[in-house]
Amino acid sequence: MFFPLLVLGLIAVVILWVIGLYNGLVALRNQVANAWKQIDVQLKRRHDLIPNLVNTVKGMMKFEQDTLERVMQARAKAVSAVGVQAKGQAEGELTQTLGRLFAVMEAYPDFKSNQNAIQLQEELTSTENKISFARQFYNDLVMRFNTQQQTFPTNLFAASMGFKAAEFLEIADADRAVPVVDLSTGAPVAPAQPPAAAAS
Amino acid sequence: MSTVDRTHSFYEEQAANRRKTAFLIGAFLVLFAALGYGFDWFFGLSMRAHGGGLGFPLPVFCLIGFGLGALSTLSSYFNGDRQVLNATGAKPADPNAPEQKQLLNVVDEMRVASGLPPLPVYVVPDPDPNAFAVGRDPQHASIAVTQGLLDTLNREELQGVIGHELSHVRNLDIRTMTLVAALYGGIVLLSDMGARSMRWGGRLGGRGGRGGRGGGILFLVLWLFLLFLAPILGQLMALAVSRSREYDADASSAEMTRDPLGLASALRKIDAATEPTRSIGRGAAHLCIADPRGRELNGGESGWANLWGTHPPIQKRIALLESMAGVVSSEPAESTVRAAMAGGPIG
Numbered sequence: 414m415f416f417p418l419l420v421l422g423l424i425a426v427v428i429l430w431v432i433g434l435y436n437g438l439v440a441l442r443n444q445v446a447n448a449w450k451q452i453d454v455q456l457k458r459r460h461d462l463i464p465n466l467v468n469t470v471k472g473m474m475k476f477e478q479d480t481l482e483r484v485m486q487a488r489a490k491a492v493s494a495v496g497v498q499a500k501g502q503a504e505g506e507l508t509q510t511l512g513r514l515f516a517v518m519e520a521y522p523d524f525k526s527n528q529n530a531i532q533l534q535e536e537l538t539s540t541e542n543k544i545s546f547a548r549q550f551y552n553d554l555v556m557r558f559n560t561q562q563q564t565f566p567t568n569l570f571a572a573s574m575g576f577k578a579a580e581f582l583e584i585a586d587a588d589r590a591v592p593v594v595d596l597s598t599g600a601p602v603a604p605a606q607p608p609a610a611a612a613s
Numbered sequence: 614m615s616t617v618d619r620t621h622s623f624y625e626e627q628a629a630n631r632r633k634t635a636f637l638i639g640a641f642l643v644l645f646a647a648l649g650y651g652f653d654w655f656f657g658l659s660m661r662a663h664g665g666g667l668g669f670p671l672p673v674f675c676l677i678g679f680g681l682g683a684l685s686t687l688s689s690y691f692n693g694d695r696q697v698l699n700a701t702g703a704k705p706a707d708p709n710a711p712e713q714k715q716l717l718n719v720v721d722e723m724r725v726a727s728g729l730p731p732l733p734v735y736v737v738p739d740p741d742p743n744a745f746a747v748g749r750d751p752q753h754a755s756i757a758v759t760q761g762l763l764d765t766l767n768r769e770e771l772q773g774v775i776g777h778e779l780s781h782v783r784n785l786d787i788r789t790m791t792l793v794a795a796l797y798g799g800i801v802l803l804s805d806m807g808a809r810s811m812r813w814g815g816r817l818g819g820r821g822g823r824g825g826r827g828g829g830i831l832f833l834v835l836w837l838f839l840l841f842l843a844p845i846l847g848q849l850m851a852l853a854v855s856r857s858r859e860y861d862a863d864a865s866s867a868e869m870t871r872d873p874l875g876l877a878s879a880l881r882k883i884d885a886a887t888e889p890t891r892s893i894g895r896g897a898a899h900l901c902i903a904d905p906r907g908r909e910l911n912g913g914e915s916g917w918a919n920l921w922g923t924h925p926p927i928q929k930r931i932a933l934l935e936s937m938a939g940v941v942s943s944e945p946a947e948s949t950v951r952a953a954m955a956g957g958p959i960g
Contacts, residue, residue: 444728451725532711538768539718546726549871554728 434567438576441558445579448551452582455543456491456504462540463488463511466533473523473530480517484510501583508544511537548582555579623873623937626864633857634789641796641850648803648843649675651836674803682799690791694747694755697900701892703735703757712763716775719768720756723775726869727783729754736760741890742883745900746778747787754782759890765882773876774902776866781900784865786858790899793851800847807840855899855923863930867937877934884927899923 467481474481487510491503515534518524525531559578562571652674689696706713713736720734732748735757742762748754756778758771766774781787867873883903890905898905904924919926 448728455725528711532714535711535715535718539715539722542722543725546722546869550726550728553868 431570434570435574438558438561438567438571438574441554441561442576442579445551445554445558448547448554452544452547452551455540455547459507459537459540459544460488460492462533462537463507466530466537469527469530469533470518470524473521473527474517477514477517480510480514484514487511504544508541511541552581555581623864623867626933626937627861627868630857630861630864634854634861637850637854637857638789638792641793641847641854644839644843644846644850645679645796645800645803646672646675647836647839648800648807649673649678651840652803652806654832654836678799678803679795680799681802682795682797685798686791686795689794690749693749693787694753697745697747697893698735698755698757701737701739701757703737706734706736715768716758716763716771719771719775720779723772723779723869726776727779729779729783732756732782734758736763737892739890739892740764741888741905742766742886743890743893743905744774744778744902745893746781747900748782749787749791750785751782756782759892761886761890762883765886766879769870769872769875770879770882772870773866773872773879776869777862777876777902779869780862780865781858784858784861786862787900789858790855793854797847797851800843804840804843807837811837849920852921852923856925858899859924860930860933863934864937867934873934873937874940877931877938880927880931880934903927 463484467485471478471481484507487503487507491500491507494500494503515538518530518534561567562576562578649672653672706717708714708717716736717734720732724731729751732751733755735755737743737757737759739759740761742759742765744756744758744762746754746756756775758774762771762774863873863876866876870876880903890901893901893905901924904922924930
């Protein structure tokens with residue numbers, strides 16, 4: 414009498430536990446997908462801001478037309494890029510050309526007195542930061558999702574339930590080589606990357 | 614004690630602080646149970662005395678104490694954010710002022726880094742650099758910084774501070790501190806009841822009737838002693854929880870910005886501003902980036918300041934942040950703190 418009840422109870426507990434695992438994995442998978450979309454939102458914002466900045470600084474930067482030209486070209490390439498790989502590369506190039514433009518702009522005294530340009534630069538700086546933070550958040554979620562799948566006991570079920578490891582967002586090699594240009598403060602950006610945090 | 618002799622990641626740091634908070638809350642519950650059950654035992658009010666079939670007594674006084682303690686925190690739990698913001702004279706950040714637009718941008722960046730929903734941002738007209746977060750959960754959270762903070766910090770440092778405040782929101786620290794306040798309120802109540810019943814005199818030993826059992830008197834004395842110490846013990850434990858949440862928010866800020874040195878540099882500047890933050894009352898101290906009472910409580914490294922602060926010593930926080938960035942401070946922080954207390958320059 415008692416024994417069958419115990420077995421039934423145990424089975425119920427195991428079923429509930431597997432349901433919990435499954436729902437947890439689904440929630441994480443959706444969070445990963447959402448984090449991916451958030452990167453796109455920020456990239457779109459950057460595409461929208463760049464023409465404004467270029468038009469504002471065009472007049473005062475007569476000697477740097479090719480820098481501006483390169484930014485616009487890189488933007489056009491990034492907007493039209495199709496596929497994760499191509500997109501990643503084009504956005505990486507855009508980040509570089511923008512960094513160069515910011516560095517050049519600092520040399521122009523006109524720029525410092527142009528409130529509009531300063532504000533646009535702040536917006537773009539912020540968007541650049543958001544792009545990298547959105548990537549970082551995406552990679553952190555991927556790490557959690559994958560760790561969840563690969564650790565015992567979830568690893569017994571994850572694959573058979575159709576879960577696959579999500580992919581980390583790699584940074585383009587060209588990006589890696591370029592030092593971060595930060596003009597908001599003039600202070601050198603600290604190379605603060607704790608070894609365990611090298612995910613992004 | 615304060616020398617940080619190795620580097621560690623913010624992951625380790627977070628895990629250690631969460632264990633510490635859980636342990637402290639456990640200790641709180643044990644103290645609470647000891648006081649409450651003591652009342653039940655010595656006043657003979659437990660359900661066992663009335664013959665319920667329960668194998669263990671219903672903790673009547675525990676429930677009363679916690680219930681009243683929780684009641685007293687209800688208002689601040691649901692309206693505390695408005696109360697604090699109104700009391701400090703905080704105004705919504707203005708996106709048309711360049712400086713405040715930058716603040717809004719930095720908050721947005723940290724929000725992206727932490728995956729939190731959008732939240733209102735306020736500026737407090739106070740020249741002392743400080744910042745705080747309020748709200749019981751991410752959906753009801755607000756964040757406020759003083760004008761002094763905007764004037765003092767650069768972009769990276771501001772990021773670190775905002776990351777710290779958003780960590781309090783994300784880690785549900787306000788909920789934790791409300792629970793602690795409820796437990797502490799209950800403990801004070803029980804202790805007060807004990808003191809009153811002592812004044813009635815003699816009732817304890819006589820009515821309880823259990824004192825006759827072997828060791829009963831010893832238990833009674835121990836319990837009275839605990840009752841007497843409980844308020845101060847509870848306060849120290851509440852402060853310890855607050856400090857563990859601060860360390861955790863520092864580590865979580867490093868997780869968001871991946872730049873612990875930005876926050877370390879911000880803390881140095883905040884520490885250098887010795888004035889207290891006058892607009893922020895004591896009640897909101899545990900939500901701030903640094904204790905609003907100013908240097909005397911932020912800087913002290915002595916055991917005394919360590920016990921009584923809502924925040925850990927600022928030098929120790931800086932040393933820990935630097936260790937997360939791979940910087941090992943070779944010199945014991947004690948000497949720098951002594952220099953700071955003597956009014957000398959800090960490293």
